[in-house]
Amino acid sequence: MHETAYEITTLTPQQPTTHTAMLPTEIPPGVQMVTLPGGIRTLAYTPQQAPPMPPVPVAQPIPAWAKTTALLTPTIGGGVAAAGIGISYAAPGLIAMSQALWAAVALIAAAAIGVPMLLRLGRSAADTEAGRGTTHITQTITATGMFGRSNGTINHH
Template structure:
């Protein structure tokens, strides 16, 4: 039994305004019409007519205040730099004094902790009781008896 021919599908015909940009309608050598992508770049739209330049817009208030503050802030930074450079020897000496003070405090704290530890050890050694236990039992499952001595 021979196979039937496949049914032919009628493609819808698009109106020229429905064809997307970059796609063209072409006629194939067989006479059939088809849509194809264009390999040539699309033409640029015509330039807009030259009109009058746009009107100048006023400068916003925040831009004006920022522009006025910039030299003031820069001057303040410059004065602070000059002041720090003049005070540098004194600041260096102050930092040495601070580091020395920190070292003395740390050494004193360590010495105080060691001294307190020794005093506390002597005080608790005299008060610590000595405990002894004597436990006896007879047999594997016998009852255990014991004594505890505190001295």
């Protein structure tokens, strides 16, 4: 059996090439055009670069106002809840007190209007029983000089 021997030749830059150059869009992913140390440009597989590592976040201290707010939040919430429970228990008493206050206001208003009217009616009834009409009182005051002594008289008619 006889094997055929093949001669291996390398392409030098001076030799003309018969193939056409690839367009950049035809180059498959992971393959790049590289220049070898002898100046020859060829396609080669290149190792894929790992994506850059994201920056490591630096721990920031928590501001004092945030700590204070976080500590006060349950206290304030508990106080509001306790106030709500207290108001719910006190609601019937508050309703009764408000009605009593309105009744007191109505009584005061009625007294402010009614008492003077009753006094007038009582006085006019007493005057008519005594046979008198209305009483007129006049007062006369005289004085001499700026710092003089004053004299006065009161007349009932």
